[in-house]
Amino acid sequence: MIPLVKVSFPPANVLMPKIEEVLYSGQVAEGAFVYDFEKKFVEKYGYGQGLAISSGTAALHMALILAGVEDGDEVISTAMTAEPTNTSITQAGGKIVWADVDSASGNISPESIKENITSKTKAIVVVHYAGYPCRMDEIMKIAKEKNIKVIEDCAHALGAKYGKDFVGLQADFAIFSFQAIKHMTTVDGGFLLFKDNTLLEKAKRVRWFGMLKGVPRTEVDLSVQGYKYNMNNVTAQIGLQQLQHNIDQIIERHISNGLFYDQELSKIKGIDFARCDSQGRSSYWIYTLLTDNSKDLEKLLTENGISASKLHKPNYHHSFFKSSFKLLPQLEKFYDRLLHIPCGWWVTNEDRQRIVDVIKKG
Numbered sequence: 248m249i250p251l252v253k254v255s256f257p258p259a260n261v262l263m264p265k266i267e268e269v270l271y272s273g274q275v276a277e278g279a280f281v282y283d284f285e286k287k288f289v290e291k292y293g294y295g296q297g298l299a300i301s302s303g304t305a306a307l308h309m310a311l312i313l314a315g316v317e318d319g320d321e322v323i324s325t326a327m328t329a330e331p332t333n334t335s336i337t338q339a340g341g342k343i344v345w346a347d348v349d350s351a352s353g354n355i356s357p358e359s360i361k362e363n364i365t366s367k368t369k370a371i372v373v374v375h376y377a378g379y380p381c382r383m384d385e386i387m388k389i390a391k392e393k394n395i396k397v398i399e400d401c402a403h404a405l406g407a408k409y410g411k412d413f414v415g416l417q418a419d420f421a422i423f424s425f426q427a428i429k430h431m432t433t434v435d436g437g438f439l440l441f442k443d444n445t446l447l448e449k450a451k452r453v454r455w456f457g458m459l460k461g462v463p464r465t466e467v468d469l470s471v472q473g474y475k476y477n478m479n480n481v482t483a484q485i486g487l488q489q490l491q492h493n494i495d496q497i498i499e500r501h502i503s504n505g506l507f508y509d510q511e512l513s514k515i516k517g518i519d520f521a522r523c524d525s526q527g528r529s530s531y532w533i534y535t536l537l538t539d540n541s542k543d544l545e546k547l548l549t550e551n552g553i554s555a556s557k558l559h560k561p562n563y564h565h566s567f568f569k570s571s572f573k574l575l576p577q578l579e580k581f582y583d584r585l586l587h588i589p590c591g592w593w594v595t596n597e598d599r600q601r602i603v604d605v606i607k608k609g
């Protein structure tokens with residue numbers, strides 16, 4: 248079976264001695280490796296400043312806190328995502344207001360964001376779903392006019408670009424996830440980017456129990472509600488090795504396979520695929536195929552040893568989100584036509600050709 252997602256690490260002879268070095272160094276908590284990873288990550292992708300975090304979900308929760316979301320504030324979000332995008336909003340005390348998506352991409356639609364803004368809207372969370380960038384120019388224009396903060400959930404989109412920059416640079420805040428099956432993994436981990444550098448001290452406090460590291464524990468003042476959201480030296484070392492060894496080739500391979508499908512599937516009647524605006528360049532975490540016969544095609548691909556699925560469930564269908572439920576027509580249409588197919592680094596030239604041939608047969 249060709250899987251839809253797969254974990255990747257540098258070879259054991261490269262990675263294991265490096266992990267061993269940290270494990271027996273006597274310093275395994277947040278320390279030099281974490282700060283080195285932070286520096287290398289922001290440098291590599293051209294980001295200004297950022298903090299390494301224990302998970303993408305924790306980074307989202309922090310972004311919402313730093314954006315000023317408090318009990319009862321409205322946060323506009325999308326249901327077409329992994330659940331942590333939205334559980335972090337309720338965790339911060341926010342009230343979710345669902346915006347509809349663009350049926351061409353599955354991404355939150357700027358028009359629907361605009362319609363859902365009220366005097367209580369504190370933040371907007373956008374997700375570059377499956378690696379395809381949202382229409383950020385339009386979204387940022389709307390948000391700036393209304394003075395509302397925007398958080399980019401880039402968990403699927405490491406290496407995706409908007410204009411000449413990588414995603415994560417457009418909004419006020421952005422987060423990444425290094426969970427097992429994302430483009431890059433540190434086993435578990437995350438990253439928080441933010442533009443306003445006056446937030447740095449508060450961000451560090453929120454990450455570590457409300458206190459500042461480096462100040463003696465008998466003298467430090469705990470001044471804000473904080474959490475245990477720091478990354479540790481062991482996972483940071485894995486991140487450093489990932490950055491150095493194979494993340495570029497991995498992302499390039501996802502993109503190469505994605506572009507191959509775009510080209511080949513455009514020749515097949517009844518088959519379409521996700522599209523971004525002219526600025527967006529997907530990093531194709533998973534490939535988004537669109538067809539009126541998604542159920543039949545899913546069956547056919549699975550019978551041929553190719554994993555294909557919708558992967559997520561529109562979040563508003565969960566009972567936990569019952570109070571904010573509303574049916575969104577474009578999202579339902581997108582979801583009905585959606586089928587994700589494998590396009591990651593493990594999909595070889597022969598695999599991708601075979602996948603296209605099976606789709607053609609259907």
Ligand SMILES: *Cc1c(COP(=O)(O)O)cnc(C)c1O
Pocket residue numbers: 302303304305328329331332374400402403423424425426435436437
């Ligand atoms: C994986 C994921 C997250 C959460 O990241 P974790 O590191 O698993 O906490 C958030 N949003 C999206 C869209 C994700 O896919």
